[in-house]
Amino acid sequence: MKSFLLALRHSPLRWLLVPLIALDLTLILARDGYWHGLWGDTGAAGQVPTLFLGVFAAAAAAWTSSLRRPPEVAETLSAMPRPGPQAELPRIAVVLCAFLVPYLIGQAVCFAVTAPSWPPGFTQYLGYLLLGVSSLLAATGLGWVIGRLLSSRWSPAAGGLGWLLINMAFGTDLSVVNGPARMQPDLMEISLHAAAALLLLVACLWLPYGPRITRVRPLPGLAVVLALVVTGAAAGSPVIDERHGSASKTCVKGRTEICLWPEEEKYKPMAQDVLARTEHLPRELAMPEAVHSLGLVYTMDRTWGGDFDLDSGSVWAMADGVTMAISAQTFAACRDKDFKGFEAQLKADDQSVLALERWLEKRLAGGGEPEYREEGMTASMEKAVETGKEMADRPEAEQSAWATATVRHVLEKYCE
Known part of the structure; x- marks a missing residue:
């Protein structure tokens, strides 16, 4: 501990603690508050800053590691009574402290x-928390x-550019943007992953201080190469899995039924509001039996899907899912006879359904x-x-009359 405190006292990295804490908290608190009350999104929100912290950690570790490269310094260190790993450990610990502390505070x-x-x-939440720790260990x-x-x-x-390119080019799970309930x-x-990254750091303790790679001794060099291979293989494997359905899904009933993941309990009031707005819809609009959050149901194309996703907590996402389910149920007749009804609408450029x-x-x-913003639309x-x-x-009566007339127009002209 005394060696660590001494190394921390003499390292310029200690001055980064306050700015990095401010950066971490800014990146978290500047986001929309949809993650409040959702463990998955909470852990992911706290983990998002590791993309930037990892770049700084890789750069700081590279700079600290390269400081003792002059031959005269290497000779001085080799004459120390303490073995190399014990002399190197405090410096690595200082780098980890400078970046893990801001992350854990966030x-x-x-x-x-x-x-x-x-x-x-x-x-x-625990998974995303540990994912961030693993990412910072690997970057260091x-x-x-x-x-x-x-x-x-x-x-x-x-170091910094290398870590950034690894995250951007290889599509790893080292950093995520959000943590929806459908992902575990x-x-x-x-x-x-964390163990492999820790193994790499332990192997780094035995690297010599020589100015050229040719001075690396065989055993430490082999250990570092193996640790790099293990860490790279671990980083390339997926750690976020898609969930397939839930026996304990949370459903809110109305004219239809909106079903959510248990972890999406926060959105029950939102679902109740959407269902309340369906009560006064024209009866010509047919209601589906149920509408599901993404990943809750097994679809006809043999995949796990649903009608809407709440990755950003938007009521528009839920409203869109319910809307498309109602539209599909209302105009189900247009799907008969090989979708000839929809083809007729397309040929006539009739956008009444839209x-x-x-x-x-x-x-x-x-x-x-x-x-959201719609793109690629015709006039x-x-x-x-x-x-x-x-x-x-417009007024309620006018809306109902227009919606009823539109449904009847489409069904009578294209779907009989």
Whole structure:
């Protein structure tokens, strides 16, 4: 402990603690608050800063590792009574402290926000928490090895850029953006990732201080190469698994039924509001038996799917899912005879169904502007979308009459 405190006192990295804590908290608190009350999204929100912290950690580790490269320093260290690993351990610990402490403080803030409601799915939070730790360990190990291979002039840039490219180019699970209920972190796999990264750091303790790679002794060099291979293999394997259905799903009943993952209990009031808005819809709109959150049902194409996702906590996502399910049920006759009804609408460029869907979506969402932007639409489609949105702001009687007439028009002209 005394060696660590001494190394921390003399390391410039100690001045990064406060700025990195501020950066971590800024990245967390600047996000939308949809993750509040959801363990999976809470852990993912706290883990998001590791993409940036990892870049800094790899750069700082590379710089620290390359500092003792001059031959005269290597000779001095080789004459020390303490073995090499004990002399190197405090420096690696300082780098880890400089980046793990801000990360853990950010995760503690996230935990404090969600813990009072204590929703289901706490293991999801633990998985993302450990994923962030594993990522920072791997970044530090990679940077340390790069620092041994390059001079202090180039190693920080190589370490930071190398870690960023690994995350961007190889599509690893080292960093995630959100943690929806339909995804489950594999604690065992993530633990193996962390163990592999820790193994790499332990192997780095035996690397010599020589100025060139040719001075690496066979045994430490082999250990580092093997540790790098293990860490790379672990980092390349997926650690976030898709979940397939839930026996204890949470369902809210109304004219239809909206079913959520147990971990999405927070969204029950949202589902109740959407269902309440379906009560006054024209009876010509047929209601589906149930509408499901993504991943809860086994679809006809032999995959696990659903009608909507709540990855960003948007009521528009739920409203869109319910809207499309109602539309599919209402115009089911158009699917008969090899979808000839839909083909006839397409040939006539009749966008009545699209206008009806945009009206219904806005109504179920409670009004306002959509939280998305539509692209690649034709002029007739854009006109239909605007018509539907405008209709949702008119008096109730006018809306009902227009929706009823639209449904009858489509069914009578294209779907009989």
